Amino acid sequence: MKEKIETFMAEVRARNTYEPEFIQAVQEVAETVIPFISSQEIYNGKNILLRMIEPERVITFRISWVDDHGEIHVNRGYRIQMNSAIGPYKGGLRFHPTVNLSILKFLAFEQVFKNSLTTLPMGGGKGGSDFDPKGKSDAEIMRFCHNFMAELYRHIGSNTDVPAGDIGVGSREIGFLFGMYRKIRNEFTGVLTGKGLSWGGSLIRPEATGYGIVYFAENMLTTKKDSIKGKIISISGSGNVAQYAAEKVIQLGGKVVTISDSSGYIYDENGIDLEKLKYVMHLKNVVRGRINEYVKKYPSATFFEGETPWNTPCDIALPCATQNELNGKDAKALIKNGCICISEGANMPSTPEAIAEFHKAKILFAPGKASNAGGVATSGLEMTQNSLRYNWTRKEVDQKLQQIMSSIHASCLEYGMDDTGYVDYVKGANIAGFVKVADAMLAQGVI
Ligand code: NDP
Numbered sequence: 351m352k353e354k355i356e357t358f359m360a361e362v363r364a365r366n367t368y369e370p371e372f373i374q375a376v377q378e379v380a381e382t383v384i385p386f387i388s389s390q391e392i393y394n395g396k397n398i399l400l401r402m403i404e405p406e407r408v409i410t411f412r413i414s415w416v417d418d419h420g421e422i423h424v425n426r427g428y429r430i431q432m433n434s435a436i437g438p439y440k441g442g443l444r445f446h447p448t449v450n451l452s453i454l455k456f457l458a459f460e461q462v463f464k465n466s467l468t469t470l471p472m473g474g475g476k477g478g479s480d481f482d483p484k485g486k487s488d489a490e491i492m493r494f495c496h497n498f499m500a501e502l503y504r505h506i507g508s509n510t511d512v513p514a515g516d517i518g519v520g521s522r523e524i525g526f527l528f529g530m531y532r533k534i535r536n537e538f539t540g541v542l543t544g545k546g547l548s549w550g551g552s553l554i555r556p557e558a559t560g561y562g563i564v565y566f567a568e569n570m571l572t573t574k575k576d577s578i579k580g581k582i583i584s585i586s587g588s589g590n591v592a593q594y595a596a597e598k599v600i601q602l603g604g605k606v607v608t609i610s611d612s613s614g615y616i617y618d619e620n621g622i623d624l625e626k627l628k629y630v631m632h633l634k635n636v637v638r639g640r641i642n643e644y645v646k647k648y649p650s651a652t653f654f655e656g657e658t659p660w661n662t663p664c665d666i667a668l669p670c671a672t673q674n675e676l677n678g679k680d681a682k683a684l685i686k687n688g689c690i691c692i693s694e695g696a697n698m699p700s701t702p703e704a705i706a707e708f709h710k711a712k713i714l715f716a717p718g719k720a721s722n723a724g725g726v727a728t729s730g731l732e733m734t735q736n737s738l739r740y741n742w743t744r745k746e747v748d749q750k751l752q753q754i755m756s757s758i759h760a761s762c763l764e765y766g767m768d769d770t771g772y773v774d775y776v777k778g779a780n781i782a783g784f785v786k787v788a789d790a791m792l793a794q795g796v797i
Pocket residue numbers: 515516517518519520559587588589590591592610611612613670671672673675695696697722723725726
């Protein structure tokens with residue numbers, strides 16, 4: 351089996367030489383899915399995984415825009431339309447200077463499995479730009495978003511490809527993007543998710559990814575007859591996912607002691623309560639300041655410049671910032687300090703070495719494609735509401751989100767539990783996500 355996986359990966363590396371993140375994401379899937387394919391007559395010999403790793407379409411384009419001083423800038427835009435076998439392409443847009451083809455292909459590939467796990471009819475895609483929103487005025491953000499959509503509009507549509515937010519793309523950016531789409535196409539349609547409530551958005555969508563990872567953690571802990579209540583939680587990031595993960599943890603009786611941004615992390619031994627979280631939301635969403643300002647407001651907390659929070663003792667870790675933010679050394683520190691559960695909020699935040707440590711220690715570990723699927727699932731619910739031209743209540747959407755997270759958890763148990771009762775959630779999520787897409791591809795023939 352090792353040889354089979356290595357032969358496959360050699361081809362992946364040869365075809366995608368300069369794409370380390372994409373190769374990393376494929377490797378993780380190959381290690382669990384290839385043995386499964388070999389054991390199933392219907393998938394054997396169909397080159398199904400090779401077909402899945404090749405995007406159906408890759409679009410790149412130029413975005414020229416003018417800053418507030420009249421200077422002209424050029425950025426690169428992308429949309430990766432990875433797989434549409436089970437529904438329109440669906441996945442976020444990321445605006446960050448590190449964005450490149452490798453990162454977006456890894457995200458689009460993960461999205462295919464994640465969307466399949468939600469049980470909703472959504473294919474996988476991802477897009478974005480190397481544009482850096484930090485330090486830009488609202489007017490500059492608006493001009494950039496408008497020019498981005500002035501090209502992207504021709505490749506998307508409510509039945510074709512439905513983008514959403516990701517790092518650097520929140521409700522402000524979705525508003526500007528939607529405005530330009532509506533103007534050019536002269537139609538009001540559910541072409542983007544994460545919209546404002548008064549123009550087609552869904553209740554709970556802003557909260558969904560963060561809430562979802564906590565619901566998933568609660569599902570995992572239940573298998574050990576345990577719960578979030580009374581636990582110490584370490585969170586990284588302080589953006590959309592981190593903020594609402596913190597909110598749900600606090601609501602369920604856990605104590606959040608860390609949050610971070612790309613400049614470092616803060617440790618608050620007394621816990622970040624709802625009032626402090628409100629301050630963080632204002633700081634990050636309105637003032638757009640840096641996380642070290644937290645210690646000026648709450649001097650009992652400490653700021654650790656340039657560090658990640660994984661050396662602090664905690665029961666549960668929720669990495670919610672970015673890919674590869676938690677390495678093997680961090681994983682060892684977490685385990686040594688008593689961590690029993692990791693539920694990933696970001697996409698691929700744990701390196702392969704970190705995942706190996708978690709599995710070796712046999713602690714609960716959920717990969718992002720399972721645990722952070724609540725965001726895209728609620729985007730799927732937003733699409734349904736747009737099609738129905740109807741809005742569900744907050745309670746209705748939250749209940750559906752909880753049901754979806756429980757059903758994803760159940761799928762992971764189905765394919766990931768070994769004879770001893772230990773659940774490999776990576777294996778479970780990869781195989782469960784694979785089956786639905788592979789079956790649809792087989793039914794539709796070689797295209
Ligand atoms: P935001 O832009 O709202 O927040 C991102 C946070 O991560 C910020 O605190 C940011 O700090 C920090 N961060 C970004 N890059 C780095 C870095 N290189 N090193 C350290 N910290 C960094 O994004 P989201 O909260 O929406 O997304 C966070 C993660 O969750 C991403 O991996 C995303 O793909 C994933 N995700 C998001 C979903 C959603 O619904 N939004 C759905 C599923 C997954 P700073 O401000 O300093 O840059």
